[in-house]
Amino acid sequence: MREHIYLPQPSYLHYVCYPESCGRYYLDPEHRERRPAGMLNEYNLHIIVSGKGYVMAEGERQELPAGSGFLYGPGESQDYGTDPEDPWDVRWVHFAWNGIEPLLEGKGRGEVWLFTLAQQRIRVEQALERLTRLSGAFESANEPAISASLYEVLAALLYNAGRHRRLARSGTREKMFEVADYIRANCAKNLNLTSIADKAGYSPYHFTRIFRDAVGKSPTHYLTECRILLAKNFLVSTPLAIKQIAYESGFSQSSYFISLFHRMTGLTPQQFRDLYG
Structure with a gap:
């Protein structure tokens, strides 16, 4: 079966992303799409909920299981389809853009982007279901929610994808x-690189490298950011002295805390409290 929902042009023309159409293919063992370059001018996103399918990429057939998906950029040639022995239930969106390019970082341009959902699967599928429901019962007042649902899908995919597919696999x-x-959760405690690496089961050097690949920053920098965020909460929600806040946030010296806080925020802790407290 095939479901197609076409949306009218949005009344507000500056959404970062907005669907041109969306829908679902399921219980259709003959589903296959072959589009020459230039035929589809929107981005084409597919998420496989169950069953199997494939995409032809660089002349090779790439098998895709449930919990994976693919994205084609505007104007790209496309070749994909279901597994006739285990037809997919796939949700799809064709969408236009008005500022989404920096978020996508070129994905889908030049070659199809293949991805797995991993820990973001439930969130992505729920956002897609919301997008489809709002689109199917379209009302002009729901335009912002439709755009936001699509943006949530894309942001979750990119957050999950990271920079190295080797890590995701x-x-x-x-x-x-x-x-x-x-x-x-434990930044206020006496944590350091060695203790965190030990808990993760790696040497400090190896742990630092793979943590940075996955999260985008070193574990020590991430720990410092967490402590500064905790200190901000103390500053605006409690009457604790600056020295006590430094201690409660995991810093052993208040002078170091004050200096670091100023370097990271451009304000002293007291200035931050006066501004936001």
Whole structure:
């Protein structure tokens, strides 16, 4: 079966992204699309909810299971389809753009972008379901919510994809995000690079490299950011003295805390409190 929903042009012309159409293919063992270059002028996004499919990329057939997907850029030639033995349930969106390019960083341009959803799968599928529901019962007042749902899908995909597909395939990326959550939850404690690396099961050098690949910054920098964020909360929500806030946020010396806070925010802790407290 094939579901197609076409949307009218939005009344507000400056959404970062907005669907031209969306829909679903399921229980259709003969579904296949072959489009020459220049035929489709919008981005083409597919998310496989169940079943299997494939994409032809660089002359090779790339098998795609449930929990994966692909993105073609505007004007690209396209060749993809379902597995006739296990037809996919795939949700799709054709969308235009007005500032989405910096977020996508060229993905889908020149060659199809293949991805797996991993830990963002539920969030992406829920946002797609919301997008489809709002589009199917279109009302002009829902334009912002439709655009926001599509943006949430794209942002979640890019957050999950990271910079190295090798990490996503091996599961290392997911583990590093678990470590990041641990750092954030325990930043006020006596953590350091060695203790965090030990907990993660790596040497400090190896841990620093793979954490930076996954999260985009070193573990020590991430720890410092978490402590500064905690200090901001203390500054605006409690009457604690600056020295006490430094201690409660994981800093052993208030003078270092004040200097670091100023370097990272452009304000002293007291100035921050006076401005936002």
